[in-house]
Amino acid sequence: MMRAVQDFYPDDFAHCYGCGRLNRDGLHVQTLWRGEETVARFTPRAEHVALPGFVYGGLIASLVDCHGVGTAAAAVERAAGREIGAAPAPRYVTASLHVDFLKPTPHGPELELVARATEIAGRKVTVQVEVWATGLVTARGTVVAVALPESMRLARPDSER
């Protein structure tokens, strides 16, 4: 059975617009292992265009972001000898996000994101992500993810308490 890392985020941290299973209006990106790399698939909605016929770059950045962070969590767990589902997944957040848009991404087909964690250094994980559409890489991204800081566990704004 294929298990997505996002299915094992603790409930308190499962509301992300991009990948949280508890965000009713979100994108629900799911990160799965495939051998030594991770994959996520997403079919853009009708409104997710940049120009007619092409996928919106901000959506691509969002998919790269969430699949990158999910890959960071999966890679740290595997490095510790745990597969997805063996325990609650650790929650990473994005320190930096870089996307190179290599060519226009056609709107319509399902996109496949393929990622690898290329460095785990203390609380910081670097992940490289490719975005595939109709058999071509249309974008490449790099996500630097860090383990959820205490300030985001505790210091919610007043409006959310």
Add this chain to the structure above:
Amino acid sequence: MMRAVQDFYPDDFAHCYGCGRLNRDGLHVQTLWRGEETVARFTPRAEHVALPGFVYGGLIASLVDCHGVGTAAAAVERAAGREIGAAPAPRYVTASLHVDFLKPTPHGPELELVARATEIAGRKVTVQVEVWATGLVTARGTVVAVALPESMRLARPDSER
């Protein structure tokens, strides 16, 4: 009267999810001059969270992207002696997007994006963007925008013809 550059994109190029005035379900980012810099304001929707209380990074990346591209168009026009609204705005697309998330961005308050075009080199414009929330810069971005390539004007996927 303050005019947004996105209001002057030609109709064929005004469907962007992030900033197109003709995208009914989109975010409708609007880029305005304020002296030598540009500003855009956006209040995240309820669902635009990363964790409860904090804005989703992919949304921040999307706002940086669209305000960056809009700033590129505005800056190229101003360099040619035209203010927003004097002519249809030229349409730029994103070649690369980089965002550093400096601190968590609180969810609730209106965000302000402030940008400057730092280089215009042929078809390529580099734009620096700051994201402000409650008086603090919470993220910084760099957008490299390029004039819309012919391939995106003409080579729409079959499904969209």
